[in-house]
Amino acid sequence: MSAQSTPEPVIPEPDGAGPRGGGGRRRKAPGKSRRALRVMAWTAAGVVVLGGTGAGYVYFKLNGNIRSLDINQALGADRPTKIDNGSQNILVLGSDSRSGSNKKLGGGTDDGSARSDTAMIVHVYEGHKRASVVSVPRDTLVNRPACTDTSGTAHPAAAGVMFNEAYSTGGAACAVKTVESITGIRMDHYLEVDFEGFQKLIxxxxxxxxxxxxxxxxxxxxxxxxxxxHTLNGQEALGLVRTRHGVGDGSDLGRIQLQQAFVKALIGQVKHVGVFTSPKKLYDLADTATKTVTADSDLGSVNSLMDFADGLKGIGAKNMTMVTMPVQYDPANPNRVVMQTAKAKLVWDALKNDRPIPRAATQGTATGEAKGVVTS
Incomplete structure (x- = not known):
């Protein structure tokens, strides 16, 4: 999903900035401070007109970065009913792709295959002031339903397979289908971030x-x-959200605890650095993000993503509850986990009814023993 670099447009001097003609007095050459102010003014003006006729270059560059998938068409009509209570459910996947430059990042296989290394169900409550995030362990044994990928290829159902096998089998559509089958909740949107883009965003x-x-x-x-x-750079942050052998019991559950702590720290940093008041930083992040993200077709444009992000900007780390889907270690294989059905139902029922997740839902479940190792 890389894009060729494009030279920055040359902004001409405003009319009248040069010497007067017809014998008029010559203006005094502006000093360094005035030149700097003028450059800043023109930069700000360029950002302001993003929504107008002068936006063509930036708008189409960002829009051209975005990759989208028609998940709805691939999934068809056999899906949970959409809940119209003002809430939203988004499946966010971290792509464990090893193709291209991603081969250099994070170890593991280098066969060009891809897995959903990270999976989070984000529930945004009515009013968009609070959110709950449910991490789905990739090592969870599930019954994957039959699904059709976005290329139209059908994949038969499979019993007792790892959750991330859904993505490696049929991509985003099969991952969404599996999540909807497990939860009984319709995913309104789908977002995917790959290794290289995550690193550059940081x-x-x-x-x-x-x-x-x-x-x-x-x-x-x-x-x-x-x-x-520590202030983690992109490579270190990627290592943190992927590590599993250096913390807790060495399981995927321990890694999830680190991922959740890092997400909260990341949200706090976005607000701290003031990206919305720095045009250059905002553009750099927008350029990277639009190259990094794969979205469902309903979010597959700059305007749609901006509207979506604008609806989430009021949610801070303190307004976000993060839990792991209730699981227990598989008695037959301690390297795998299985969903605790009764406790998981408490989670899914809470999200369906736009209510907070009850504490009882996660008490006594497997955790990976890494909670509190990383704090923001």
């Missing part, structure tokens, strides 16, 4: 500060952090 932000309460050393994710406060 670098564009200037890093994200986190505090580790224990040493983390995981050669497989290329991460080594001493206990203490």
């Amino acid at each position: 670098d564009d932000l200037g890093g994200v500060p986190v505090t580790t309460t224990k040493n983390i050393d995981d050669p497989q994710s290329h991460l080594s952090l001493r206990a203490g406060t």
